[in-house]
Amino acid sequence: MSTVERPSTERVEELKESLADIRSRVKAVSLTTSKPTLVAVSKYKPASDILACFEDEQLDFGENYVQELEDKAAVLPGEIRWHFIGTLQSNKAKVLAAIPNLYSIQTLASIKTATALNKAFPSDRSTPLRVLLQVNTSGEDSKSGLPPLSSSNVEEFELTQLATHIVKECPKLRLEGLMTIGALELSLTASETEKNADFERLKETRDALHAHLVKQFGESNAGKWGHETTGKLLLSMGMSSDFDAALKSGSDIVRVGTGIFGQRVKKTTA
Numbered sequence: 001m002s003t004v005e006r007p008s009t010e011r012v013e014e015l016k017e018s019l020a021d022i023r024s025r026v027k028a029v030s031l032t033t034s035k036p037t038l039v040a041v042s043k044y045k046p047a048s049d050i051l052a053c054f055e056d057e058q059l060d061f062g063e064n065y066v067q068e069l070e071d072k073a074a075v076l077p078g079e080i081r082w083h084f085i086g087t088l089q090s091n092k093a094k095v096l097a098a099i100p101n102l103y104s105i106q107t108l109a110s111i112k113t114a115t116a117l118n119k120a121f122p123s124d125r126s127t128p129l130r131v132l133l134q135v136n137t138s139g140e141d142s143k144s145g146l147p148p149l150s151s152s153n154v155e156e157f158e159l160t161q162l163a164t165h166i167v168k169e170c171p172k173l174r175l176e177g178l179m180t181i182g183a184l185e186l187s188l189t190a191s192e193t194e195k196n197a198d199f200e201r202l203k204e205t206r207d208a209l210h211a212h213l214v215k216q217f218g219e220s221n222a223g224k225w226g227h228e229t230t231g232k233l234l235l236s237m238g239m240s241s242d243f244d245a246a247l248k249s250g251s252d253i254v255r256v257g258t259g260i261f262g263q264r265v266k267k268t269t270a
């Protein structure tokens with residue numbers, strides 16, 4: 001096993017400061033709700049940055065690329081909870097499922113990939129793999145994910161069919177919630193009074209899906225989806241530019257990259 005280069009003292013201080021700032025902002029918005037999860041999005045950032053945050057008690061990290069995640073997971077502490085938040089193809093399911101401390105996949109959007117993950121996920125894990133379904137709340141072509149639900153004909157939507165497939169046919173997966181990115185313009189033009197339409201749409205979709213699952217499988221089966229202890233389908237929404245608004249809309253998981261690590265520079269060499 002190779003070792004991770006130590007972060008410089010300057011970088012440790014810098015990351016400590018930005019983490020403290022983001023944590024206090026998360027805390028300030030979420031005083032009245034249950035404690036949200038802050039996922040530090042570390043794509044393109046060196047393993048030494050992740051180590052510095054880990055040593056400052058950050059456990060949840062998000063990565064977008066299977067290869068990059070695999071490489072980092074191999075050299076970083078096993079206590080880290082990795083969240084996969086990138087575009088996922090079914091042919092990568094096997095590599096991803098083999099990462100021992102993979103905590104969740106937030107970007108599931110097809111039955112084919114769900115089936116592949118369920119097949120590939122090792123049977124001897126103590127907990128099922130948490131999955132969140134990606135919803136394209138803004139309807140932009142550039143964004144992945146399935147269309148949100150409307151209040152009628154819920155059963156006809158691909159999202160509902162995927163959720164049903166997971167609960168019924170994928171015992172090694174746990175349907176934990178829904179995830180969205182949302183339109184950037186909405187976060188840039190956000191005001192104190194107006195609610196972010198994408199975040200509201202994800203919440204409505206969650207409520208409609210929850211009602212449908214209860215109708216389909218019964219209250220007594222409600223323990224098969226949602227958060228392990230509360231049974232609530234979680235919402236993953238909010239990034240550096242809009243996590244305050246997302247938390248006000250009821251987000252359970254925020255994914256913050258730039259706000260913690262600074263601007264990303266795409267590198268061709270790792």
Ligand SMILES: *Cc1c(COP(=O)(O)O)cnc(C)c1O
Nearest residue numbers: 041085239240255256257258259
């Ligand atoms: C990169 C990324 C983030 C983090 O974005 P920032 O604006 O840097 O906070 C969050 N979610 C997803 C899906 C991402 O790809």
